[in-house]
Amino acid sequence: MMDNVGGSSSNIAENSGIIREQDRLLPIANVGKIMKQILPPNAKISKESKETMQECVSEFISFVTSEASEKCRKERRKTVNGDDICWALGSLGFDDYAEPLRRYLQRYREQELDRANNPPKRG
Amino acid sequence: MAMQTVYLKEHEGLVHSSVGQLSSVTSAPWWSALGSQPVYGEYCGQMKSFSLEISNYVDQFGAGKQAARGVEQLLDKGHTTQFTIFPGISSSDDCKMSGDAQNPQATLSLQSSLAEPHNRFEIGVNQPMICAKYPYMDQFYGLFSAYGPQISGRIMLPINLTSDEGPTYVNAKQYHGIIRRRQSRAKAVLENKMIKRRKPYMHESRHLHATRRPRGCGGRFLNTKSSTDGNGKNESEVIKTSGRQFQSSASQSSEVLQSEVGMLNSSKQTNRSSPNISGSEVTSMYSREGFDGFSVNPLGSSVHSLADMIGSEHGIIRPTKWVAAVPGNCYNLKI
Numbered sequence: 001m002m003d004n005v006g007g008s009s010s011n012i013a014e015n016s017g018i019i020r021e022q023d024r025l026l027p028i029a030n031v032g033k034i035m036k037q038i039l040p041p042n043a044k045i046s047k048e049s050k051e052t053m054q055e056c057v058s059e060f061i062s063f064v065t066s067e068a069s070e071k072c073r074k075e076r077r078k079t080v081n082g083d084d085i086c087w088a089l090g091s092l093g094f095d096d097y098a099e100p101l102r103r104y105l106q107r108y109r110e111q112e113l114d115r116a117n118n119p120p121k122r123g
Numbered sequence: 124m125a126m127q128t129v130y131l132k133e134h135e136g137l138v139h140s141s142v143g144q145l146s147s148v149t150s151a152p153w154w155s156a157l158g159s160q161p162v163y164g165e166y167c168g169q170m171k172s173f174s175l176e177i178s179n180y181v182d183q184f185g186a187g188k189q190a191a192r193g194v195e196q197l198l199d200k201g202h203t204t205q206f207t208i209f210p211g212i213s214s215s216d217d218c219k220m221s222g223d224a225q226n227p228q229a230t231l232s233l234q235s236s237l238a239e240p241h242n243r244f245e246i247g248v249n250q251p252m253i254c255a256k257y258p259y260m261d262q263f264y265g266l267f268s269a270y271g272p273q274i275s276g277r278i279m280l281p282i283n284l285t286s287d288e289g290p291t292y293v294n295a296k297q298y299h300g301i302i303r304r305r306q307s308r309a310k311a312v313l314e315n316k317m318i319k320r321r322k323p324y325m326h327e328s329r330h331l332h333a334t335r336r337p338r339g340c341g342g343r344f345l346n347t348k349s350s351t352d353g354n355g356k357n358e359s360e361v362i363k364t365s366g367r368q369f370q371s372s373a374s375q376s377s378e379v380l381q382s383e384v385g386m387l388n389s390s391k392q393t394n395r396s397s398p399n400i401s402g403s404e405v406t407s408m409y410s411r412e413g414f415d416g417f418s419v420n421p422l423g424s425s426v427h428s429l430a431d432m433i434g435s436e437h438g439i440i441r442p443t444k445w446v447a448a449v450p451g452n453c454y455n456l457k458i
Contacts, residue, residue, distance in 0.1 A: 059304070066307065067300050093296040 025058045064088050082108075 032050045039045070067088035068080050082105040089098040278295045293301060324330040337345045 062307075063297075063300055063304055066303055070303070091296060092300055093294050 025054050026061075028054050031057065064092065067092055 028050050031054050032045055035045055035050065035053060036043070064085060065080065065088075068084040071084055071087060072078070072080050082101075086098045086102045086105065089095070089101060278298045279290045279292050324333075339345050
């Protein structure tokens with residue numbers, strides 16, 4: 001589960017009340033790595049492409065999360081869970097993404113359950 | 124075909140739903156094809172009432188506005204309607220095709236929310252694709268043409284929020300979400316909390332260190348280990364402006380610090396053992412600040428001392444940032 005925390009992460013260098021670039025956007029190196037996975041090995045990605053994709057995916061995350069958060073607000077719940085994200089994708093018209101994500105969530109929960117039943121041994 | 128009746132009502136009383144994506148192709152042959160299929164008799168009845176309501180909405184706006192805006196679906200505030208939504212055929216080929224059709228849909232909605240100038244062009248391009256990949260929806264469109272205006276499953280955004288180039292039409296399911304996101308962004312801008320300008324670098328001390336490092340011909344740093352995979356990836360990026368040059372230099376200096384100086388802390392999870400910071404702090408820094416590592420003040424002095432070490436080792440300290448045309452030291456790094 002993901003807690004719907006409103007405040008930003010505490011940091012010494014943080015300015016009070018200002019949303020920093022690294023809080024609003026995904027890290028650009030990680031975005032570049034994900035983009036590179038689908039490209040041939042000798043392909044290159046321009047900095048402009050990464051920045052554009054950075055803006056797009058960050059806005060998409062806020063878009064879907066806002067829809068899920070609205071549903072939780074109506075049901076007077078404070079925690080946005082994976083089912084709410086899948087529902088939000090469906091209600092926004094991304095049905096083809098909601099079903100694979102639901103299967104992913106199911107397998108993720110099974111994996112977590114196995115991990116809880118069989119804790120790793122520490123030497 | 125699975126059938127779902129969805130009753131959507133927002134807190135403002137505004138309802139935005141649609142019966143999937145209907146094409147705007149001429150409907151004469153589809154209507155005749157629809158007539159020969161009695162299976163849709165029950166659904167046609169419900170759609171009949173839906174199209175009648177659409178006719179009522181059109182009457183409210185008048186013929187002039189209708190002609191000016193074209194034949195589009197228009198919903199007014201306060202109206203609550205119950206819709207029937209068809210999720211689509213669930214065969215493997217159809218899933219594949221609908222997956223392809225969904226991608227421009229997602230891109231279109233994102234571009235709508237980001238106020239891209241190519242919106243109308245994108246809408247024009249996507250319509251034929253949707254038409255080609257959803258042939259069964261054309262049959263329902265044939266039914267609608269007999270009762271009222273054409274329905275493309277899109278809602279026009281408010282004119283005062285769109286750009287000067289004309290109205291923007293978005294997916295009806297996403298209309299309310301887009302409006303909500305626009306209000307959130309406007310609120311952030313009003314509170315002066317959103318930094319619009321993208322910073323060329325994140326930490327001043329690292330930036331100063333990068334500007335002092337000696338560079339070879341072409342602007343690359345000297346003594347960079349080209350065998351490192353991360354370093355090679357960074358150098359293969361296309362650098363266009365000086366600002367981005369600074370940012371790339373900062374990341375390169377960060378990696379050089381990680382590889383050359385063992386005493387300095389690394390933000391990568393592979394290098395968890397460090398004498399100064401415990402593993403959990405390294406992990407938290409990695410998750411919080413991502414690729415650019417940490418911003419601890421004592422590190423600044425270490426970086427400065429490292430800069431002094433590099434300067435003393437080479438015996439030459441160049442004040443300029445860019446290419447220094449010294450014949451003896453000029454060589455290209457091989458990746």
